[in-house]
Amino acid sequence: xxxxxxxxxxxxxxxxxxxxxxxxxxxxVSSDDADGLASAYLFTVILDxxxxxxxxxxxxKVYPEIVERLSxxxxxxxxxxxxxxxxxxxxxxxxxSIVIIDHHMEAATPPKDIIYVNPLKLGFKDESVxxxxxxxxxxxxxxxxxxxxxxxxxxxGMGEIPGEPGELAWRALIEGVKTGVIRRVRKSYRVKIHGxxxxxxxxxxxxxxxxxxxxxxxxxxxxxxxxxxxxxxxLRDYVERFKEARKEMYDKMFRRFESGEMVFEKEFxxxxxxxxxxxxxxxxxxxxxxxxxISMYGRYFDPRxxxxxxxxxxxxxxxxxxxxxxWMVVPIRVTRKLEFRIGIGLSQPVYVxxxxxxxxxxxxxxxxxxxxxxxVPLNKRDHFLNIFDSLASGR
Numbered sequence: 001x002x003x004x005x006x007x008x009x010x011x012x013x014x015x016x017x018x019x020x021x022x023x024x025x026x027x028x029v030s031s032d033d034a035d036g037l038a039s040a041y042l043f044t045v046i047l048d049x050x051x052x053x054x055x056x057x058x059x060x061k062v063y064p065e066i067v068e069r070l071s072x073x074x075x076x077x078x079x080x081x082x083x084x085x086x087x088x089x090x091x092x093x094x095x096x097s098i099v100i101i102d103h104h105m106e107a108a109t110p111p112k113d114i115i116y117v118n119p120l121k122l123g124f125k126d127e128s129v130x131x132x133x134x135x136x137x138x139x140x141x142x143x144x145x146x147x148x149x150x151x152x153x154x155x156x157g158m159g160e161i162p163g164e165p166g167e168l169a170w171r172a173l174i175e176g177v178k179t180g181v182i183r184r185v186r187k188s189y190r191v192k193i194h195g196x197x198x199x200x201x202x203x204x205x206x207x208x209x210x211x212x213x214x215x216x217x218x219x220x221x222x223x224x225x226x227x228x229x230x231x232x233x234x235l236r237d238y239v240e241r242f243k244e245a246r247k248e249m250y251d252k253m254f255r256r257f258e259s260g261e262m263v264f265e266k267e268f269x270x271x272x273x274x275x276x277x278x279x280x281x282x283x284x285x286x287x288x289x290x291x292x293x294i295s296m297y298g299r300y301f302d303p304r305x306x307x308x309x310x311x312x313x314x315x316x317x318x319x320x321x322x323x324x325x326x327w328m329v330v331p332i333r334v335t336r337k338l339e340f341r342i343g344i345g346l347s348q349p350v351y352v353x354x355x356x357x358x359x360x361x362x363x364x365x366x367x368x369x370x371x372x373x374x375x376v377p378l379n380k381r382d383h384f385l386n387i388f389d390s391l392a393s394g395r
Contacts, residue, residue, distance in 0.1 A: 004123040005168065008130075009138065011117060016142035018099065018115050019046065025053040027074035029082065032058050032220045032283050034207040035157035036081040038133040039101070041227040042140065042153050043078060049144045057320055058211070058220035060283040061375050062086040062364055065324055066317070081132035083366030083373075085355055087114055101136065103129050104366050105351040108359075128166035133157025137172050151176030152191035152200075153227065159204020194230035206239050212283035213242035218318045249278045250290055257300055266385065268392035270301055271308040280314050284329035287311045288373055291331035303337040306353070306392055308385075312378060326378035327363075330354075332371060339370045348392060357388035 026047060030040035040056055047054045055074070059066070062082050067089040070077055076097045079086070083104030090098055095113035102118050110116040119129045130138075137154035140147040154172040158165050165173055173189060176182030183190045183197070191200045198206075211220040219238070226232045253274070256262050262272050272294070274280075279287040291309040294300065301307055309331045315323040332350050334342065341347040354365030354372035361384040365374035376384045 002167075007122050008119060008124075008168075011122065012135070012139045013142060015099070015115065015117055015139055019139070019143065020050055022052065022078075022099070023075035023097065025055055025074060027057065027070055027077040028054050028080065029057045029059055029062075029070065029077060030080040030220075031082050032060050032208075032211050032215060032285060033081070034159055034204040034211070035131045035133050037207060037211060037220055037223050038153040038157040038227070039080040039131075039136050041224050042133060042136040042150060043080065044224070044228065045150060046136070046140060046143050056221060056224065057317075058215075058224075059317070060212075060215065060285055060313075061329065061373065063323060063327060063375055064089040064362070064364060066320070080136070083351075084364035085110070085359065085366075086364050087111065087116075088359065090114070101132055103132055103135070105349070105368050106366070107352045107355045124166075130166060130168045131157040131161065134169050134172060138168065148175040148179045149181055151179065152181040152193060155182055155189060155200050156191055156204055156207075159201045160208075193227060193232045196230075196232035198232075206235055208285070209242050209246070210235060210238045212285045213246060214238060215283035216281060216314070216316065216318055221319065246282075246286060249282075249286070250293065252276070252278055253290060253294070257294065257297070263300055265302065265305065266389040268305055269308055269385065269389045270305045271310055271385065274309070274311040277312060279311050284311065284313055284331075284373075284375075287329060288331040291333050292371070295333035295335070298335065301335055303335040305335075306338065306350070306388070307333045307335070308388070309333075310381070313375070328376045328378045328381055328384075330358075330365075330374040330376060330384070332365075332367065332373060334370050342369055353388055353391050356391055357384055360384075360387050 028040050028043055030036040062084055067086050071091060071094050078099040080101050083102055085108040087110045095111055099115045105120055134154045151172045158169045173182055181192050188199050190197050207223055211223055263270050295307050311329045313327040313329050332354055338347055342349055349369040350372040351367040354367050354374045358365030358374040358376055361376045361380040363374055363376035367373055
């Protein structure tokens with residue numbers, strides 16, 4: 001066992017003690033992709049096993065005002081798979097009641113009194129970093145009997161990571177195969193959930209599609225219910241319909257690009273906007289995915305500049321209420337040339353720029369070296385663009 005994994009498992013042992021000491025009801029706040037939903041599901045199993053009540057909120061991204069309001073509603077809060085230095089908006093007297101489990105890169109360091117678990121800070125490399133669901137699966141070892149029967153959820157959360165599962169995910173996979181909840185088929189693996197069986201990467205994509213396209217119909221919470229009690233076969237009723245709806249959005253945006261006058265520029269950044277609010281009534285993660293797709297079309301973009309998408313966020317959060325102000329969502333991507341420059345240290349990593357520019361504008365940013373995301377008050381739009389451009393000028 002490597003020193004990195006040993007430190008990781010030791011940290012999870014300490015975390016298991018802290019989880020037992022959380023006051024209930026515990027607020028579970030997770031992201032709305034399949035890793036976040038699998039993580040929330042696994043955490044409900046943990047809390048049930050130690051007899052603690054909980055409530056679940058599924059978020060597309062963290063908004064500063066939500067952090068502040070949730071802190072007044074729950075004596076303890078667990079944030080799962082949600083990037084960004086949102087701890088800056090947490091009151092100091094709440095630090096000991098906050099748990100953050102994540103795997104995004106962070107430029108800022110959380111206060112030591114906040115329980116913060118991120119494999120990246122222990123030395124895991126990008127290609128081997130465990131997803132949040134894998135982290136919670138290994139946390140279960142100290143808290144849940146027959147934990148291995150939940151290994152399918154750990155593997156499911158790895159569906160967003162290309163290539164073979166990393167070392168820790170591989171351990172969960174082997175335990176799942178032995179238990180019978182994961183089955184190898186040719187060169188991939190199928191997970192079994194209450195009798196429903198599906199290749200894990202395909203299921204990851206389908207669950208993320210349904211959760212994000214159906215965000216305002218509480219589909220994220222519905223999926224967590226399917227994981228717990230069955231009903232995953234209902235997924236088929238949504239997948240094709242949502243694929244078609246998403247394709248229609250994408251086609252309309254592509255036509256916008258083809259018509260010209262869609263990309264705007266400053267010295268070091270370029271951006272496009274959802275002028276027609278095509279993505280207004282779906283999770284902003286759908287807009288993020290479009291940004292990833294369009295960024296591969298080199299003819300639209302200057303290869304030397306960062307690519308930003310600007311969209312207005314619907315203020316409603318299902319199961320929570322309305323945000324008190326209007327927010328702009330900003331997916332951030334790079335060209336292949338800029339990716340190379342970041343890799344050799346000549347340009348700034350995206351997560352550094354996203355965090356700094358968003359926080360300076362009253363928002364939050366997070367991500368990885370070559371892609372990221374931010375949320376910014378809509379009335380700070382120009383301020384954010386100017387700050388990002390100035391920070392992107394070089395190292």
